[in-house]
Amino acid sequence: xxxxxxxxxxxxxxxxxxxxxxxxxxxxxxxxxxxxxxxxxxxxxxxxxxxxxxxxxxxxxxxxxxxxxxxxxxxxxxxxxxxxxxxxxxxxxxxxxxxxxxxxxxxxxxxxxxxxxxxxxxxxxxxxxxxxxxxxxxxxxxxxxxxxxxxxxxxxxxxxxxxxxxxxxxxxxxxxxxxxxxxxxxxxxxxxxxxxxxxxxxxxxxxxxxxxxxxxxxxxxxx
Amino acid sequence: xxxxxxxxxxxxxxxxxxxxxxxxxxxxxxxxxxxxxxxxxxxxxxxxxxxxxxxxxxxxxxxxxxxxxxxxxxxxxxxxxxxxxxxxxxxxxxxxxxxxxxxxxxxxxxxxxxxxxxxxxxxxxxxxxxxxxxxxxxxxxxxxxxxxxxxxxxxxxxxxxxxxxxxxxxxxxxxxxxxxxxxxxxxxxxxxxxxxxxxxxxxxxxxxxxxxxxxxxxxxxxx
DNA sequence: TAGTATAGTGTTTATAATACACTTTGTCAA
DNA sequence: TTGACAAAGTGTATTATAAACACTATACTA
Numbered sequence: 001x002x003x004x005x006x007x008x009x010x011x012x013x014x015x016x017x018x019x020x021x022x023x024x025x026x027x028x029x030x031x032x033x034x035x036x037x038x039x040x041x042x043x044x045x046x047x048x049x050x051x052x053x054x055x056x057x058x059x060x061x062x063x064x065x066x067x068x069x070x071x072x073x074x075x076x077x078x079x080x081x082x083x084x085x086x087x088x089x090x091x092x093x094x095x096x097x098x099x100x101x102x103x104x105x106x107x108x109x110x111x112x113x114x115x116x117x118x119x120x121x122x123x124x125x126x127x128x129x130x131x132x133x134x135x136x137x138x139x140x141x142x143x144x145x146x147x148x149x150x151x152x153x154x155x156x157x158x159x160x161x162x163x164x165x166x167x168x169x170x171x172x173x174x175x176x177x178x179x180x181x182x183x184x185x186x187x188x189x190x191x192x193x194x195x196x197x198x199x200x201x202x203x204x205x206x207x208x209x210x211x212x213x214x215x216x217x218x219x220x221x222x223x
Numbered sequence: 224x225x226x227x228x229x230x231x232x233x234x235x236x237x238x239x240x241x242x243x244x245x246x247x248x249x250x251x252x253x254x255x256x257x258x259x260x261x262x263x264x265x266x267x268x269x270x271x272x273x274x275x276x277x278x279x280x281x282x283x284x285x286x287x288x289x290x291x292x293x294x295x296x297x298x299x300x301x302x303x304x305x306x307x308x309x310x311x312x313x314x315x316x317x318x319x320x321x322x323x324x325x326x327x328x329x330x331x332x333x334x335x336x337x338x339x340x341x342x343x344x345x346x347x348x349x350x351x352x353x354x355x356x357x358x359x360x361x362x363x364x365x366x367x368x369x370x371x372x373x374x375x376x377x378x379x380x381x382x383x384x385x386x387x388x389x390x391x392x393x394x395x396x397x398x399x400x401x402x403x404x405x406x407x408x409x410x411x412x413x414x415x416x417x418x419x420x421x422x423x424x425x426x427x428x429x430x431x432x433x434x435x436x437x438x439x440x441x442x443x444x445x446x
Numbered sequence: 447t448a449g450t451a452t453a454g455t456g457t458t459t460a461t462a463a464t465a466c467a468c469t470t471t472g473t474c475a476a
Numbered sequence: 477t478t479g480a481c482a483a484a485g486t487g488t489a490t491t492a493t494a495a496a497c498a499c500t501a502t503a504c505t506a
Contacts, residue, residue: 003268004229006298006309045226045307049298073296073311075229075272084268086229088296088309157453174455175495192503198451199502380484397486398464405462421482422471 004084008053009040009125011132012066012092015149019114020165022129023094024121025060026109031081032122036113038129040087053090061110067093067148072131079124089128091135093148116168140166144185147206155193155201156180227307231276232263232348234355235289235315238372242337243388245352246317247344248283249332254304255345259336261352263310276313284333290316290371295354302347312351314358316371339391363389367408370429378416378424379403 012023024036039060043052050068057063071091077084113119118129139145140163149162160176180186187207192200235246247259262283266275273291280286294314300307336342341352362368363386372385383399403409410430415423 004227004266006227006229043227043298043309046300048300049296049309070296073272073293075266075311077269077271086266086272086309086311088298155453172496173453174497177454178456179494194503196451197504199453199504201453378484395465396484397466400485401487402463417472419482420473422473422484424484 004086006043007040007085007087008043008049008056008090009038009087009128010053010057010090010092011038011071011129012057012063012094013115013136013149014094014096014112015162015165016112018161018165020116021112022115022118023061024111024113027122028108035122036119037122037125049088057092060108063094065095067145071135074124074128091132093145095148096151136166153189153191153203153205155203157201227309229266230263230308230310231266231272231279231313232261232310232351233276233280233313233315234261234294234352235280235286235317236338236359236372237317237319237335238385238388239335241384241388243339244335245338245341246284247334247336250345251331258345259342260345260348272311280315283331286317288318290368294358297347297351314355316368318371319374359389375428376412376414376426378426380424
């Protein structure tokens, strides 16, 4: 066994019922047995960091097909009681497509927890969560990652709820819709969806075509 | 020797004569002997990543007292021909204070190169440089890191030259000064400095006091 | 066919960004 | 001493973007 090991930890978010959630796994082994932690594990010898993150996410939770990007590398000498472990953390977004996350191969307990009110976490995972939340808020306002938290077809109200859940404040419906339209990255479809007893909402899809131009001049999504 | 090692590499920038420069070290050993690379080296057993970055910077270049932040972790299995080496890269800014960077303890050749026209680099260091440049441009526009590239006392023209060197375009003097003043983070001093034969320029200093308020609402430095 | 609950839509005002040119001032040389 | 030099320093008008704000439309249900 090496004296210095490298692990990956994945912070994956979704929005459900207007609430921002994060996926946690209950630890079955010491240290921190019984506490919640992010899905993760050691990097294999011939595996890239991205591949390791994706593999761990699949193995422990059954979640695939997500947006994934590297977050930060946590390397304090005593962050893991078992010895020197450097953790490359990842940031992921679950599109809310149908396949629900569930216990993976090692049958650990898996749960979507309220990201802004998480339970007590193992290791330095609370610091990792805070950093991921910061990154999420930032990316939401300045890029189009918001769409990664929705299925291919969505209503504008659903999109607005994603923004509100993450930013933690209400947005004005008219201003929101005007800016989305101005950005030119959503296309209205000829389909509608009925949620309650009231008027059905038009479905939309994301189209990055026009966005390419915009990326040059900085980025944008100023809500 | 472990099969998996962790290194740090530091990309440190400065601005001289209106030119953005990056610090490079000429490799004295294989692999990539004779090529230029960033200062860096392996992380010690009981050392945090930040500490390792700072130590390597000092050892190889004599540069201390810099702004330092983690950039990205590069971990492709074959990025280093010697075996599996994961590199945690760092991003640093040199304030242009007087102590010139020079060869450090191991007497390697050290040089400030044009950041936008670097020589051929070792390993995947060109990719790291591109990423660091992106981060630098972004931070310059949205935070106050620009001031980290200047000594405590500076003229507004010097500050503007820092922005122009990094953004790669000319800025309007009046608009630039208005925005700096509006941000409220520079204080005019009762000192002047003469550069050529013409009217001397007033010196200014950076004051983060008022900036604290601003950080809440996002950040800002929109030039 | 009246009630319900969300969908959907414009205008006005305030703030921020951009474009643009002349006067000031300390030195140096004639 | 004074005129040339070269960068320092300063203001306004226009355009674009952001924010505040309230009513009508519609599909279903009872």
